Amino acid sequence: MNTNLNRRNWIKSSLALTAGLVATSSLTEKLMAAPVSHAEKIMLNQTSSLLNGAVRLNANENPYGPSEKAKAALLQLLSEGNRYPFAAMGEFKKLLAAKEGVAPEYIHLGAGSGELLCQTGVAFGLEGKSVMSSFPTFPMLMNYAEFMNATWQKINLNDALEHDYETMTSAITSDTKLIFVCNPNNPTGTLVDQMVVERFCEEASKKATVYADEAYLEFLEPSQQHSMVGLVKQGKNIIVSRTFSKIFGLAGLRVGYIVAHPDMIKRLAKYNDDFSISQTSLAAAKACIDDEDFMKLTRTKNAVARNVLTDYLDKKKIMYGKSVTNFVFFPAPKDGKTILTSMEQKGFLMRIWDYKNSEWCRVSIGTQDEMTRFIKAFDEIL
Numbered sequence: 001m002n003t004n005l006n007r008r009n010w011i012k013s014s015l016a017l018t019a020g021l022v023a024t025s026s027l028t029e030k031l032m033a034a035p036v037s038h039a040e041k042i043m044l045n046q047t048s049s050l051l052n053g054a055v056r057l058n059a060n061e062n063p064y065g066p067s068e069k070a071k072a073a074l075l076q077l078l079s080e081g082n083r084y085p086f087a088a089m090g091e092f093k094k095l096l097a098a099k100e101g102v103a104p105e106y107i108h109l110g111a112g113s114g115e116l117l118c119q120t121g122v123a124f125g126l127e128g129k130s131v132m133s134s135f136p137t138f139p140m141l142m143n144y145a146e147f148m149n150a151t152w153q154k155i156n157l158n159d160a161l162e163h164d165y166e167t168m169t170s171a172i173t174s175d176t177k178l179i180f181v182c183n184p185n186n187p188t189g190t191l192v193d194q195m196v197v198e199r200f201c202e203e204a205s206k207k208a209t210v211y212a213d214e215a216y217l218e219f220l221e222p223s224q225q226h227s228m229v230g231l232v233k234q235g236k237n238i239i240v241s242r243t244f245s246k247i248f249g250l251a252g253l254r255v256g257y258i259v260a261h262p263d264m265i266k267r268l269a270k271y272n273d274d275f276s277i278s279q280t281s282l283a284a285a286k287a288c289i290d291d292e293d294f295m296k297l298t299r300t301k302n303a304v305a306r307n308v309l310t311d312y313l314d315k316k317k318i319m320y321g322k323s324v325t326n327f328v329f330f331p332a333p334k335d336g337k338t339i340l341t342s343m344e345q346k347g348f349l350m351r352i353w354d355y356k357n358s359e360w361c362r363v364s365i366g367t368q369d370e371m372t373r374f375i376k377a378f379d380e381i382l
């Protein structure tokens with residue numbers, strides 16, 4: 001990362017890009033407000049000279065990607081950089097439609113699933129009333145909805161740091177227009193029994209639109225992955241989003257998609273730039289979409305590296321969410337600002353979240369070596 005680009009500008013520029021909107025400074029300020037903890041806001045004003053070369057355990061990135069197949073496809077497509085991606089987008093939609101078992105009209109592409117969360121937040125937010133989610137969760141959709149005109153109904157997690165579907169069910173009112181579910185959830189990494197989630201989605205979709213964010217689903221073994229796309233096929237009022245940023249390791253290339261009824265897609269696509277994805281990115285995504293070997297490699301290495309962190313937390317008797325993903329969430333054993341500053345000085349980036357008047361650490365899983373070095377540095381600051 002360029003040393004002249006301080007953290008504030010970095011977050012602003014990432015938000016502006018992800019938004020797919022012209023994000024003015026005041027818009028980004030507003031949108032930044034919710035996901036950034038108090039400790040992080042203090043840090044935003046400090047330019048760091050250490051971000052360059054730091055171990056990035058702050059954005060749930062895949063340290064093993066892009067795969068060799070994706071890299072080869074990128075190189076091959078370079079010479080077609082002079083062409084618009086009209087045909088490539090259509091072809092890629094068809095490929096995804098075949099994978100998901102739906103017609104291509106049920107697929108909507110985005111420059112990362114973040115762009116689709118923004119569009120949905122705008123579309124629903126403009127109508128006012130409220131959007132509901134468990135809290136904390138990945139806040140982008142709700143931030144945009146709030147910025148437009150809606151209120152965000154937040155339902156706290158249960159004691160195991162999981163979505164509390166019973167409380168969510170009883171909290172639905174006639175004002176609730178959209179319910180966001182994230183399974184596995186970010187920032188906690190926890191997974192709720194997928195049959196419970198499916199029953200919830202089915203029932204809740206009778207009262208409001210349900211948005212199921214499945215960004216981390218592929219961290220489960222293939223036989224364990226149960227997508228909510230089945231409910232879309234049954235005609236339920238559900239939007240499902242997936243991304244190439246996580247298990248496929250293409251976060252910087254920006255490819256994500258939604259599976260939903262074509263009428264819903266028309267509604268969201270009003271806020272969309274039709275050609276926001278480059279054909280190089282599409283080629284990389286196409287090349288790795290069924291690269292089971294690469295996904296397996298990521299899953300296996302991630303689980304080993306995650307154990308380094310959770311074994312350490314066990315040893316220290318620090319509780320944490322039972323993570324099935326590439327990040328772990330636990331109560332901050334010291335004040336957040338000290339943790340962020342000291343860890344940054346030692347060359348590690350991580351996140352602090354605010355929840356229930358306390359500070360919580362979210363540490364993404366890097367390589368085994370990075371995690372071994374991380375726990376040593378973390379232990380030193382404690």
Ligand code: PMP
Nearest residue numbers: 112113114138186215243245256
């Ligand atoms: N959903 C969840 C749950 C996430 O954690 C993230 C990013 N960390 C996203 C969506 C957006 O990712 P992308 O835009 O890269 O697809």
